[in-house]
Amino acid sequence: MAAKQMSSERLKHYEELIKQELKDSVAYIEKINRDQSIGARESSGDLSSYAFHQADQGSDTNLMEQTVMMMEQEREKIRLLNDALNRIYDGVYGNCETCGELIQETRLDVIPYARNCFDCTEKMEDKKRRQRR
Ligand SMILES: [Zn+2]
Structure with missing residues (x-):
C-alpha cells in the first residue's frame, strides 16, 4: 500500500506554522520565567519557600498553580511541535498513525502536531472513556 502524501506546498505551510508556534511557545515560557524570577527575588529569593508561603493566601496560590500548569502544557506543546517538525523532515508528516490516512487539513490547521x-x-477517546468506567 503506497502511503498517501501531503503536497509539498502543504508541508511547507505546516512547517512554517509549526516553527511559528514553537517561537511563540518559547517566548511565552521565557516571559513567565522572567516574571517568576522577579517575583521570587522580591519575596525570599527561594522559589520553594515562596510557593509555601503563598499556600496560605488562596487566590495567589491558584494563580501560581495555573502558571505552573500552563508552563507544563507549553513545554509539552514544544515537545509535540518538535516531534511534528521531525516528521516533516522524515516525510511522514500528515499521516494518521493509526489508520495511515491523511489527517484532515482543518484539523492540522488547529493542531499542527496532531498525530x-x-x-x-474520537475512537481512542471513546475507548479511554469506557476504560475509566
Ligand atoms: Zn486515522
Missing part, C-alpha cells in the same frame, strides 16, 4: 485523524482520535 491521528479525527476518526481515530
Whole structure:
C-alpha cells in the first residue's frame, strides 16, 4: 500500500506554522520565567519557600498553580511541535498513525502536531472513556 502524501506546498505551510508556534511557545515560557524570577527575588529569593508561603493566601496560590500548569502544557506543546517538525523532515508528516490516512487539513490547521485523524482520535477517546468506567 503506497502511503498517501501531503503536497509539498502543504508541508511547507505546516512547517512554517509549526516553527511559528514553537517561537511563540518559547517566548511565552521565557516571559513567565522572567516574571517568576522577579517575583521570587522580591519575596525570599527561594522559589520553594515562596510557593509555601503563598499556600496560605488562596487566590495567589491558584494563580501560581495555573502558571505552573500552563508552563507544563507549553513545554509539552514544544515537545509535540518538535516531534511534528521531525516528521516533516522524515516525510511522514500528515499521516494518521493509526489508520495511515491523511489527517484532515482543518484539523492540522488547529493542531499542527496532531498525530491521528479525527476518526481515530474520537475512537481512542471513546475507548479511554469506557476504560475509566
Ligand atoms: Zn486515522
